Amino acid sequence: MRGATEPLLRVEGLTVNYPGGRAGWLGRERLLVHAVDDVSFTISQGETLGLVGETGSGKTTTGRAVLRRVPLTSGRIWFDGHDITEIGGRELRRLRARMQLVFQDPYASLNPRMTVGDIVAEPLVVHHAVQGRHELRERVRELLRLVGLPPDAASRYPMAFSGGQRQRIGIARALALRPDLVVADEPVSALDVSIRAQVVNLMQDLQEQLGLAYLFIAHDLAVVRHISHRVAIMYAGRIVELAGRDDIYERPLHPYTRALLSAVPIPDPATQRERRRVVLRGEIPSPIRPPAGCRFHTRCPLAEARCRVERPPLVERHPGHRVACWLA
Numbered sequence: 615m616r617g618a619t620e621p622l623l624r625v626e627g628l629t630v631n632y633p634g635g636r637a638g639w640l641g642r643e644r645l646l647v648h649a650v651d652d653v654s655f656t657i658s659q660g661e662t663l664g665l666v667g668e669t670g671s672g673k674t675t676t677g678r679a680v681l682r683r684v685p686l687t688s689g690r691i692w693f694d695g696h697d698i699t700e701i702g703g704r705e706l707r708r709l710r711a712r713m714q715l716v717f718q719d720p721y722a723s724l725n726p727r728m729t730v731g732d733i734v735a736e737p738l739v740v741h742h743a744v745q746g747r748h749e750l751r752e753r754v755r756e757l758l759r760l761v762g763l764p765p766d767a768a769s770r771y772p773m774a775f776s777g778g779q780r781q782r783i784g785i786a787r788a789l790a791l792r793p794d795l796v797v798a799d800e801p802v803s804a805l806d807v808s809i810r811a812q813v814v815n816l817m818q819d820l821q822e823q824l825g826l827a828y829l830f831i832a833h834d835l836a837v838v839r840h841i842s843h844r845v846a847i848m849y850a851g852r853i854v855e856l857a858g859r860d861d862i863y864e865r866p867l868h869p870y871t872r873a874l875l876s877a878v879p880i881p882d883p884a885t886q887r888e889r890r891r892v893v894l895r896g897e898i899p900s901p902i903r904p905p906a907g908c909r910f911h912t913r914c915p916l917a918e919a920r921c922r923v924e925r926p927p928l929v930e931r932h933p934g935h936r937v938a939c940w941l942a
């Protein structure tokens with residue numbers, strides 16, 4: 615079992631390569647997509663870790679690997695004090711009940727031919743988590759209430775709901791088995807800007823009520839600001855900075871984090887005017903042949919010779935503030 619100081623989730627050296635086809639003469643060279651490379655982090659009970667990075671940086675792969683939904687190339691994962699890297703069968707099914715996924719697209723992720731009641735009930739039925747139809751109906755009703763949907767939602771189809779309401783249905787379903795950890799993969803990116811805050815606030819309320827931990831994935835820093843206790847910044851498959859929320863937003867150390875932040879609007883117009891917008895030049899590097907040394911060197915305004923050769927390790931510069939940059 616997990617000790618009092620042990621985090622709920624511990625990920626060490628997580629690496630995921632996907633097969634990337636073939637190249638070279640007669641296709642003899644087998645290519646690999648280096649999606650996630652040597653990623654380590656922890657999440658405590660009741661905590662939200664925001665995971666932020668551009669498209670293709672490996673966020674979804676990290677989230678899915680944590681849930682053991684993609685094969686790991688290397689690394690280890692502990693959940694609630696148990697090493698879950700290699701578990702399978704019934705043990706893995708039991709674990710999956712305690713770690714759930716909320717998807718980005720509430721339009722594509724809900725089966726349009728099932729009623730909302732059946733969608734929310736499905737995990738309870740599959741995992742034999744309730745006894746009899748009465749308990750099932752009560753539990754579905756309770757879950758719908760928890761996410762702010764009316765009880766009569768159960769008999770309707772997803773089509774009848776707006777994007778924000780559909781995401782509430784997805785959240786109700788994810789919470790059905792009373793998980794400890796929810797991986798939320800860009801849960802508000804597909805939603806109208808005006809309703810994003812409502813869904814984020816709901817997730818925050820649920821966290822307080824139920825003691826949930828979140829891995830909250832987003833591609834911009836504005837979305838995760840209010841919900842995150844700590845934030846990890848990913849670039850080209852690696853975590854380049856990981857710190858408490860205030861350190862990330864007020865004292866960022868990595869040039870990439872600074873560039874991301876410069877695109878986030880600040881409510882105070884004076885501060886906003888003073889701040890220089892850092893525009894990142896260059897392409898996101900190919901995950902098939904990622905740059906040597908610091909993977910950010912092809913776009914970094916501060917890059918020097920060493921950056922092109924030696925990989926900067928993720929080291930703690932201040933208590934709880936880790937950064938991977940030779941100059942930070």
Ligand SMILES: Nc1ncnc2c1ncn2[C@@H]1O[C@H](COP(=O)(O)OP(=O)(O)OP(=O)(O)O)[C@@H](O)[C@H]1O
Binds near residue numbers: 632634672675
């Ligand atoms: N099944 C797969 N097979 C091969 N390559 C894959 C597979 N899934 C993802 N990739 C590649 O791995 C890299 C990381 O993808 P991932 O989906 O984890 O990134 P992401 O940060 O979630 O991006 P986005 O913001 O677009 O969702 C990308 O280059 C992607 O094309």
Ligand code: SF4
Binds near residue numbers: 908917942
């Ligand atoms: S290690 Fe070098 S290239 Fe990488 S972020 Fe730091 S200064 Fe830029």
Ligand SMILES: [Mg+2]
Binds near residue numbers: 673674675799
């Ligand atoms: Mg993704």
